[in-house]
Amino acid sequence: MSEITKPNNEAIGDAVDKAKNKTEQFAGAAQKKFGEAIDSPEHEAKGAARQATARVSEALNDAAAGVREQVRENPLIGLAAIGTIGLLLGFILGRK
Numbered sequence: 001m002s003e004i005t006k007p008n009n010e011a012i013g014d015a016v017d018k019a020k021n022k023t024e025q026f027a028g029a030a031q032k033k034f035g036e037a038i039d040s041p042e043h044e045a046k047g048a049a050r051q052a053t054a055r056v057s058e059a060l061n062d063a064a065a066g067v068r069e070q071v072r073e074n075p076l077i078g079l080a081a082i083g084t085i086g087l088l089l090g091f092i093l094g095r096k
Contacts (some may be wrong), residue, residue, distance in 0.1 A: 005087070010065075010068070014065055015062065017057075017058075017061050018058065018061070021054045021055075021057050021058040021061070022054075022058075024050060024051075024053065024054035024057075025050075025051050025054040025055065025058075027050060028047045028048065028049070028050030028051030028052075028054060029047065029051055030047070031043055031045075031046055031047030031050060032044050032047025032051065034049070035047055059087075078087050
């Protein structure tokens with residue numbers, strides 16, 4: 001795959017993820033309103049949870065895209081960060 005198509009494929013994937021998250025947010029809002037209309041706390045809670053899950057997913061996707069861009073611009077910093085995380089996990093998990 002050429003270098004030109006990689007960012008385009010990532011952009012398409014990011015757009016698809018954003019569309020899915022927006023759809024889930026809308027569906028959650030609709031489910032919550034439905035629960036309010038029929039006085040069903042279960043539907044309200046499920047709708048609110050669905051909305052919150054979609055928001056968190058969208059935030060994580062945005063953060064991942066930012067990290068991906070930073071690592072692409074500064075690969076050595078990315079390697080250093082991964083090494084540091086691995087070292088810290090090794091210390092934490094190695095303690096008894």
